[in-house]
Amino acid sequence: MTSTTTPWICRGCLVRLARRPARHHVRFLTQTAAPESMPPALVARARAIAADHKQLTDKLSQGFDARAAKRVGEFSSILHALQKWDQANESVAELTSLIHDPTTDAELRELAADDLEASRTALADASQSLTTSLVPVHPFAHLPCLIEIRPGAGGSEAAIFAGDLLRMYQAFCNRNHVRNTLLKYENTNGTQEGGVPLSEAILEVASDGAYGIFRCEAGVHRVQRVPVTETKGRTHTSAASVLVLPSVEERSLGEEDVEDPESDYYIDPKEVKTEIMRARGAGGQHVNTTESAVRLTHLPTSISVSMQDSRSQPKNKEKAWRLLRSRLAQLRREKREEDMTAMRRSVVGVAKMGRGDKVRTYNWGQQRVTDHRSGTTVHDLDDVMAGGQTLDKVMESVRGWLMEKDVEALLAEESLTKK
Amino acid sequence: MPRLPTSLLRKARAIDPLLPRLLGVCRELRAAQNELRWLREYADKIARGRSGKAHRTLLRGMVENRASGKPLQYIVGTEYFGDLEIKCRPGVLIPRQETAASVTHLTHLLRSAQGLPDELRVLDLCTGTGCIPLLFKHEFSDAPHPVRLRLLGIDLSQEALDLAKQNLERLQEPDVDDESSVINFLQADVLKESWDEQTVERPCIQAALNFSRQPQFWDVLISNPPYISPSGYWTTTTRSVRGFEPKLALVPPASEGATDTDQGDTFYPRLLTIASECEAKIILLEVADMKQALRVANLARRLNTCTGIEIWRDQPDQKSGTEHQDGFPVIGTGNARSVLCWRGPGAAWLGKEDELNVMGAATDMPLSLQPQFTYPFVESSEDSRSSYLEDRTMHNHRPRGAYKLFEAGRQLVSQDSKKK
Ligand SMILES: C[S@@+](CC[C@H](N)C(=O)[O-])C[C@H]1O[C@@H](n2cnc3c(N)ncnc32)[C@H](O)[C@@H]1O
Numbered sequence: 001m002t003s004t005t006t007p008w009i010c011r012g013c014l015v016r017l018a019r020r021p022a023r024h025h026v027r028f029l030t031q032t033a034a035p036e037s038m039p040p041a042l043v044a045r046a047r048a049i050a051a052d053h054k055q056l057t058d059k060l061s062q063g064f065d066a067r068a069a070k071r072v073g074e075f076s077s078i079l080h081a082l083q084k085w086d087q088a089n090e091s092v093a094e095l096t097s098l099i100h101d102p103t104t105d106a107e108l109r110e111l112a113a114d115d116l117e118a119s120r121t122a123l124a125d126a127s128q129s130l131t132t133s134l135v136p137v138h139p140f141a142h143l144p145c146l147i148e149i150r151p152g153a154g155g156s157e158a159a160i161f162a163g164d165l166l167r168m169y170q171a172f173c174n175r176n177h178v179r180n181t182l183l184k185y186e187n188t189n190g191t192q193e194g195g196v197p198l199s200e201a202i203l204e205v206a207s208d209g210a211y212g213i214f215r216c217e218a219g220v221h222r223v224q225r226v227p228v229t230e231t232k233g234r235t236h237t238s239a240a241s242v243l244v245l246p247s248v249e250e251r252s253l254g255e256e257d258v259e260d261p262e263s264d265y266y267i268d269p270k271e272v273k274t275e276i277m278r279a280r281g282a283g284g285q286h287v288n289t290t291e292s293a294v295r296l297t298h299l300p301t302s303i304s305v306s307m308q309d310s311r312s313q314p315k316n317k318e319k320a321w322r323l324l325r326s327r328l329a330q331l332r333r334e335k336r337e338e339d340m341t342a343m344r345r346s347v348v349g350v351a352k353m354g355r356g357d358k359v360r361t362y363n364w365g366q367q368r369v370t371d372h373r374s375g376t377t378v379h380d381l382d383d384v385m386a387g388g389q390t391l392d393k394v395m396e397s398v399r400g401w402l403m404e405k406d407v408e409a410l411l412a413e414e415s416l417t418k419k
Numbered sequence: 420m421p422r423l424p425t426s427l428l429r430k431a432r433a434i435d436p437l438l439p440r441l442l443g444v445c446r447e448l449r450a451a452q453n454e455l456r457w458l459r460e461y462a463d464k465i466a467r468g469r470s471g472k473a474h475r476t477l478l479r480g481m482v483e484n485r486a487s488g489k490p491l492q493y494i495v496g497t498e499y500f501g502d503l504e505i506k507c508r509p510g511v512l513i514p515r516q517e518t519a520a521s522v523t524h525l526t527h528l529l530r531s532a533q534g535l536p537d538e539l540r541v542l543d544l545c546t547g548t549g550c551i552p553l554l555f556k557h558e559f560s561d562a563p564h565p566v567r568l569r570l571l572g573i574d575l576s577q578e579a580l581d582l583a584k585q586n587l588e589r590l591q592e593p594d595v596d597d598e599s600s601v602i603n604f605l606q607a608d609v610l611k612e613s614w615d616e617q618t619v620e621r622p623c624i625q626a627a628l629n630f631s632r633q634p635q636f637w638d639v640l641i642s643n644p645p646y647i648s649p650s651g652y653w654t655t656t657t658r659s660v661r662g663f664e665p666k667l668a669l670v671p672p673a674s675e676g677a678t679d680t681d682q683g684d685t686f687y688p689r690l691l692t693i694a695s696e697c698e699a700k701i702i703l704l705e706v707a708d709m710k711q712a713l714r715v716a717n718l719a720r721r722l723n724t725c726t727g728i729e730i731w732r733d734q735p736d737q738k739s740g741t742e743h744q745d746g747f748p749v750i751g752t753g754n755a756r757s758v759l760c761w762r763g764p765g766a767a768w769l770g771k772e773d774e775l776n777v778m779g780a781a782t783d784m785p786l787s788l789q790p791q792f793t794y795p796f797v798e799s800s801e802d803s804r805s806s807y808l809e810d811r812t813m814h815n816h817r818p819r820g821a822y823k824l825f826e827a828g829r830q831l832v833s834q835d836s837k838k839k
Pocket of ligand 1: 285512513514515518544545546547548549550551573574575576579607608609610611643644645646667668669
């Protein structure tokens with residue numbers, strides 16, 4: 001972080017988290033070819049865009065055109081990455097031919113071999129950035145997010161583990177100086193003590209870009225350990241589910257999005273039933289109840305949310321609206337994505353990733369954490385649970401995996417359009 | 420009250436040993452869990468820095484207190500009223516959410532109104548903690564057209580007035596220069612007529628207004644007066660209300676020959692008269708239930724000074740089908756909670772112009788013949804607004820006597836200060 005004066009905003013931290021060069025990203029390329037090589041279809045795509053770019057800039061030089069200008073702006077990062085990649089390719093080729101040239105003397109060959117190492121790394125990086133620039137950014141990646149954690153199968157052990165996960169994410173956020181607030185916390189006895197079984201928690205990570213960081217955490221997290229409650233020392237397997245929703249705090253979304261019927265977050269107030277729960281009876285001066293719960297039901301989908309954390313009824317209402325918007329937007333997005341994946345899957349089997357799938361295992365006995373999507377295993381379980389750098393590593397690997405899937409999908413689309 | 424099932428108590432104990440104590444007053448597990456959490460948060464706040472043991476003792480004490488029926492709001496010292504956290508204290512009624520809902524709804528209707536006067540004047544009779552004027556101001560603060568607000572809360576109880584002033588201080592936003600609004604609190608007896616004998620602690624409204632150089636004329640009159648009849652007090656209020664909240668705030672005083680129902684209604688005729696005298700264009704009165712709402716609405720209809728009357732339920736902002744009772748429109752969902760009356764420009768402010776809904780002569784006239792409600796500026800008068808009602812309503816006695824009272828009041832005070 002640089003000289004940010006407001007410690008909790010820390011956009012920079014997230015940006016840095018997201019951009020940290022991740023070697024894992026390159027891994028998918030190893031399956032097909034040398035690490036520095038790009039799938040030809042992707043390169044072709046980049047070249048086509050570069051050609052478009054040239055046409056557009058020519059057009060711009062003849063007179064201003066707002067739409068052309070905008071697209072030039074969008075393309076420039078691809079163009080830049082392509083130039084870098086061409087350069088790196090060239091120097092690798094040059095060095096390679098130098099090394100293979102029988103007339104090259106031994107000393108020079110040694111030097112060239114040294115340089116080749118460095119150039120290969122540069123090429124790998126360039127491939128990486130070119131790929132990244134081509135893969136469309138997730139439409140909600142820039143938004144803050146809500147992380148919802150609930151115990152799954154496994155009784156109170158699952159509930160305890162759900163609490164562990166919550167603290168893991170909180171610690172992760174705190175270590176990275178990312179502002180986070182508990183929007184909802186319900187354990188079975190209404191307190192926030194550690195080790196007490198959790199029934200539901202919603203953590204809001206309010207910094208921009210949080211969804212891009214945390215969306216890889218969605219899914220079923222499995223735990224294998226001897227529960228504290230277990231007297232015979234047997235290892236149990238339980239699970240907790242994590243749901244990650246892009247969050248629409250009015251601030252990051254802008255009023256017009258919430259008001260815009262085209263937006264995923266739009267809700268027609270006429271379609272929402274508001275119930276204010278209060279003590280039965282005469283009300284008014286006759287009773288002095290503290291009941292402040294609010295329940296909202298979206299009638300067309302019958303999604304219903306209720307909030308009762310605060311003594312202030314308007315606050316509960318506001319929180320409930322925010323949650324309802326997020327849930328609904330998620331639903332709409334999932335629906336759209338389903339349509340998309342159905343199309344993509346017809347070409348490439350993209351593993352679906354959603355609430356139902358087991359994504360990661362935390363094994364206490366072996367002190368290891370394995371992510372089933374990226375295939376990454378780390379051994380410093382304590383550091384993971386403490387939200388430490390080992391967790392960064394795991395999350396990074398999943399983001400890399402997600403990008404691979406995106407690239408595969410992109411290539412699939414490419415070959416579709418060719419047909 | 421039915422006994423709590425043992426299974427529920429056992430379940431509560433398993434969650435937290437303190438919970439069963441709260442079930443008696445809360446009745447439901449969820450409610451008890453919430454209250455325990457809020458008490459715990461409050462204990463955390465005030466026991467900061469003290470030992471864990473001190474904290475536990477404190478919390479247990481609070482739970483015992485609550486279990487005895489003491490309202491949570493008195494224990495933690497505040498209640499939410501709309502967005503505002505209002506200070507509460509035994510001796511002064513805890514603000515109710517239903518009141519906040521009506522006041523918020525009225526404010527939202529007015530906030531976007533066209534043609535409001537440059538200074539909108541709001542009188543709140545029986546103000547208690549001062550919650551109504553404070554919320555009105557808060558909800559009005561982002562009105563699209565800048566309007567100056569003058570708000571005045573009146574109560575008989577000195578305890579209530581002290582608390583109202585504390586609330587005003589607490590909620591005053593320090594960085595907003597308060598040119599745009601003034602709030603005052605004043606002691607007066609709503610039930611006292613101007614010809615009754617006046618004292619400094621219990622002047623009638625007119626005398627109090629005069630004495631403190633407040634205007635005679637007000638645009639909006641709001642009141643949540645004591646409205647529970649003696650029998651209602653014993654049958655419909657909860658134990659916690661009876662045991663801990665001031666009866667003065669709930670049950671109007673007895674008067675000779677009055678029935679139980681009459682006693683519950685004591686304040687309304689007086690409030691409607693005051694509304695006429697101060698020429699309120701909008702009147703919002705809280706009531707106990709539909710029966711009382713209809714009695715108050717019919718009384719207002721008989722007085723024939725309003726052009727529109729409707730009844731609001733607990734959530735007046737919630738859409739419901741069109742409903743009428745005795746010819747009065749009923750708005751919203753929940754129990755019947757207040758009666759809204761308007762006249763003159765009040766109709767336009769509320770967006771009710773098209774609904775010439777009743778009642779009395781004014782609306783029988785074609786629109787063009789109805790009085791134009793402008794306020795000619797009279798320089799010599801302390802209050803520059805002249806009265807549109809003056810020449811056409813039943814009350815043609817302006818309380819000139821009030822000036823004498825004003826003088827009497829001054830003398831009383833100067834005598835008082837001499838004594839000291
Ligand atoms: C039901 S409480 C309403 C308080 C506050 N407006 C609220 O909504 O929370 C009624 C208030 O009327 C006051 N009161 C009772 N008799 C009165 C009287 N004769 N004149 C003025 N105020 C009176 C009580 O002190 C009490 O504060």
